[in-house]
Each structure stands twice: as C-alpha cells, then as structure tokens.
Amino acid sequence: MMPALRPLKPEDVEVLAEWEKKQRPYPWSKKNFLDTFHSDRHFILVWEVVMGPRGFVAIQKTDGEAYILNIMIDPLHQKKGWGTQLLKMALDWCRENQVKIVKLDVDAQNFPAINIYQKAGFRIDGARPNAYPRGETGYVMTKNLD
Numbered sequence: 001m002m003p004a005l006r007p008l009k010p011e012d013v014e015v016l017a018e019w020e021k022k023q024r025p026y027p028w029s030k031k032n033f034l035d036t037f038h039s040d041r042h043f044i045l046v047w048e049v050v051m052g053p054r055g056f057v058a059i060q061k062t063d064g065e066a067y068i069l070n071i072m073i074d075p076l077h078q079k080k081g082w083g084t085q086l087l088k089m090a091l092d093w094c095r096e097n098q099v100k101i102v103k104l105d106v107d108a109q110n111f112p113a114i115n116i117y118q119k120a121g122f123r124i125d126g127a128r129p130n131a132y133p134r135g136e137t138g139y140v141m142t143k144n145l146d
Contacts, residue, residue, distance in 0.1 A: 004047075004089070005045035005046065005047055005057070005089050005090070005093055006045065006046055006048060007043065007044070007045065007046070008033065008036060008037075008043075008044035008045070008046055008056070009046070010034075010037075012033075012046055012053055012056075013030050013033045013034060014030065015052070015053055016028075016033055016044075016046075016053065016056055016072075017029060017030045017032075017033060019072055019074060019075055020072070022075055023072070023075050024072075025132075025134070026132065026133060028058075028070060036058065041060055041061055041062055042058065042059070042060050042061075042069070043058070043059045043060075043061065044056055044057070044058045044059075045057050045058075045059065045089075045090065045093060047085075047086055047089060053074065054073065054074055054082060054086075055071070055072055055073040055074060055082060055083070055086045056070075056071070056072055056086075057070070057071045057072075057086060057087075057089075057090040058070040058071070059090065059093070059094070061094075061097060061099060064098060064099060064100045064101065065099065065100070065101045065102070065103065066094045066097075066099040066101070066102045066103070067102075067103045067104065068090065068102060068103070068104040069104075071083070071086060071087065071090065071104075073086060083113075083116055084116055084119070084120070087116060087117070087120050088120070091120065091143070091145065094145060095145050099145060100144065100145055100146070101142060101143070101144055101145065102122075102142070102143045102145060103125075103140060103141065103142050103143075104117065104122070104140075104141050105128065105131060105138040105139065105140050105141070106138060106139050106141060107131075107132060107136050107137075107138060107139075108127060108136065108137040108138060108139050109136065109137075114139065114141075117141050117143075118141075120143065121143045122141040122142060122143045123141060123142060123143070124139045124140070124141055125139075125140045125141065125142050126139070126140050127139055127140075128140060
C-alpha cells in the first residue's frame with residue numbers, strides 16, 4: 001500500500017510540538033499547530049505509519065500556489081531518506097489540489113535540506129538576508145508542477 005498523508009488531528013499536536021522543540025532553533029508551538037484548525041488556507045498533513053506519526057508537512061495554499069511552511073520527520077527516523085519521501089507525498093498532494101507552483105524557504109546553511117529540495121526539482125530564486133530571528137540568510141526556492 002502506498003503511504004499517504006492525512007489531516008492533522010488534535011491528538012497529534014503534542015507529539016509534533018515536542019519534535020519541534022527537540023530539533024528546531026525556532027520551533028513551532030502547540031498554538032502554531034492548533035491555529036491551522038481555524039484556517040481554510042493552511043493544512044498540516046501527517047504521514048502516519050503503524051507506530052504513529054512519521055512526519056508532517058505544513059502547507060499554505062492560495063490561488064494555484066502553495067508554500068511549504070514546515071516539513072519534518074520524526075527525529076528518531078531522520079537520515080534514512082524519509083524526508084525525500086515526505087516531500088514527494090507533499091508535492092503529490094499539491095498536484096491533486098490544483099497547485100501549479102510550490103515555494104519554500106530554507107536556511108542558506110541547511111545544506112542537507114537544500115540538497116533534498118534541489119533533487120526534487122526546486123531551484124533557488126533568491127536570498128533573503130536576515131530571514132530568521134538570529135539574522136540567518138534564507139533561500140527562497142520554487143518548483144513548477146507542470
């Protein structure tokens with residue numbers, strides 16, 4: 001059976017916020033996750049396996065474009081190729097939802113993530129100096145889904 005994404009459930013929030021807290025310099029809070037329940041443009045999709053969530057992707061969708069706000073694999077399962085699989089599933093979801101262009105931003109020093117995005121067909125469109133709270137530069141990356 002092909003892996004699939006499902007919408008975020010309230011019971012996921014605690015686990016995903018804990019992953020964020022352990023792994024991210026600027027983690028999403030429980031409130032960030034819960035706020036998506038009240039939005040018709042923001043979607044958090046969870047990749048669930050038998051043992052529970054394997055990863056998630058947060059997407060903002062507007063008028064044929066999508067912006068990947070956040071994407072993460074369970075810290076216990078990172079560095080195994082699952083991020084690439086999750087990104088592929090997210091792009092498939094975008095296609096199924098009539099998205100033509102996908103954008104994201106990434107810390108310019110996050111070379112593993114940049115590599116994954118480029119292998120998936122994203123291109124660097126530009127840099128945003130001071131994109132993050134500690135002054136880090138971010139790259140804006142784009143992929144056309146034609």
